[in-house]
Amino acid sequence: MTKVLPREDDGDGKCFEDLEIPPDLDLGRQKDMYLKMCLIREFDTKVKELWLDNKIYGLAHSYVGAEAIAVGACAALHPDDYITSTHRGHGHTIAKGADINKMMAELFGKYEGYNRGKGGSMHIADVEHGMLGATGIVGSGMPIALGSALSANVLGNGKITICFHGDGGTNQGVWHETINMAAAWNLPVVFVIENNQMAIGTELSCVSKETDLFRRALGYGIPGVLVDGFNVFEVYLAVKEAVERARAGQGPTLIEARFLRLLGHFVADDQWYRDLTKVEPYWDYDPVKRMREYFILNKLLKEKEIVEIEAKAKASVERSVVYASTECSEPGIDTLYEDIYAHGEVIV
Ligand SMILES: Cc1ncc(C[n+]2csc(CCOP(=O)(O)OP(=O)(O)O)c2C)c(N)n1
Numbered sequence: 001m002t003k004v005l006p007r008e009d010d011g012d013g014k015c016f017e018d019l020e021i022p023p024d025l026d027l028g029r030q031k032d033m034y035l036k037m038c039l040i041r042e043f044d045t046k047v048k049e050l051w052l053d054n055k056i057y058g059l060a061h062s063y064v065g066a067e068a069i070a071v072g073a074c075a076a077l078h079p080d081d082y083i084t085s086t087h088r089g090h091g092h093t094i095a096k097g098a099d100i101n102k103m104m105a106e107l108f109g110k111y112e113g114y115n116r117g118k119g120g121s122m123h124i125a126d127v128e129h130g131m132l133g134a135t136g137i138v139g140s141g142m143p144i145a146l147g148s149a150l151s152a153n154v155l156g157n158g159k160i161t162i163c164f165h166g167d168g169g170t171n172q173g174v175w176h177e178t179i180n181m182a183a184a185w186n187l188p189v190v191f192v193i194e195n196n197q198m199a200i201g202t203e204l205s206c207v208s209k210e211t212d213l214f215r216r217a218l219g220y221g222i223p224g225v226l227v228d229g230f231n232v233f234e235v236y237l238a239v240k241e242a243v244e245r246a247r248a249g250q251g252p253t254l255i256e257a258r259f260l261r262l263l264g265h266f267v268a269d270d271q272w273y274r275d276l277t278k279v280e281p282y283w284d285y286d287p288v289k290r291m292r293e294y295f296i297l298n299k300l301l302k303e304k305e306i307v308e309i310e311a312k313a314k315a316s317v318e319r320s321v322v323y324a325s326t327e328c329s330e331p332g333i334d335t336l337y338e339d340i341y342a343h344g345e346v347i348v
Contacts, residue, residue: 038313058120063091065262068287070095072235084141089134104320110328139172168199186251196261201273229259
């Protein structure tokens with residue numbers, strides 16, 4: 001397996017830093033971040049259960065284990081900034097503030113869902129909260145982020161776009177074209193590679209000679225930063241700095257958030273292609289567990305307060321299932337051609 005850890009083992013087997021109290025995040029914001037991480041964890045755990053139970057349609061890819069990235073990055077944005085997503089988009093969507101009832105309704109194929117039940121997991125978009133869309137085509141969020149950043153520049157509205165994508169997306173031609181153009185035009189975009197080391201069953205080292213993906217930034221004349229993708233505060237601090245640079249007109253940054261995919265590629269993947277005993281130790285770095293321990297070790301929250309946050313997340317997800325399964329409606333046949341074009345009629 002490729003070297004996963006952002007840092008070399010320091011000799012005592014400890015490769016990750018402890019979570020440190022970030023200078024500019026008060027406890028209220030940290031609690032909000034933890035709630036979002038728990039929401040993502042509960043949501044995608046439930047989605048897997050529902051999928052295996054044949055209750056929801058289409059494929060679904062779990063964000064479990066990656067919560068620190070979406071939550072840390074989105075905490076560094078203003079509410080009206082933008083993000084683009086991937087096929088693994090539930091975490092990004094929740095972190096940006098989406099309504100989980102509408103997300104769950106979408107997965108159940110209901111009209112009240114974000115795409116009126118016609119998109120499913122891989123096409124959820126929530127423009128109201130600046131989430132420009134998940135996409136099943138690997139790498140296709142890149143040009144959308146570029147367009148979003150270009151429009152912010154032309155309009156002079158000061159908005160930033162974060163472009164989340166996987167390591168698998170970094171060998172698409174459009175990845176290089178996008179970063180080159182964003183760099184050449186100094187556009188306000190932050191590229192966040194969620195380097196979980198795998199593209200379905202293909203290890204990064206099989207398809208990239210240089211597995212330190214952040215180093216590619218050098219070739220485009222922009223800063224490249226490596227962070228521990230299991231560490232929510234490290235992600236937050238790196239993205240915050242990149243966002244400040246972008247807002248100041250200094251152009252894009254490439255951030256590699258390195259971690260390991262803890263679960264299968266999609267909800268029913270049995271992972272025959274990798275040795276799961278090598279994955280097991282990385283559950284120690286589970287970002288949700290890690291943040292929980294941080295609250296306790298630093299005496300910031302009592303066990304009871306943490307349990308309350310976790311229970312709130314669980315109840316919201318349970319509620320979303322009731323909403324989607326019993327209170328929403330199937331899309332009517334007359335809605336088939338709705339929302340295909342932004343303006344104008346479909347000619348059949
Ligand atoms: C253009 C394109 N090629 C291939 C696929 C099939 N595919 C779906 S997900 C995936 C792996 C993506 O890996 P990565 O970008 O690292 O994201 P991860 O799933 O690891 O989060 C592939 C190859 C696709 N959806 N789109």
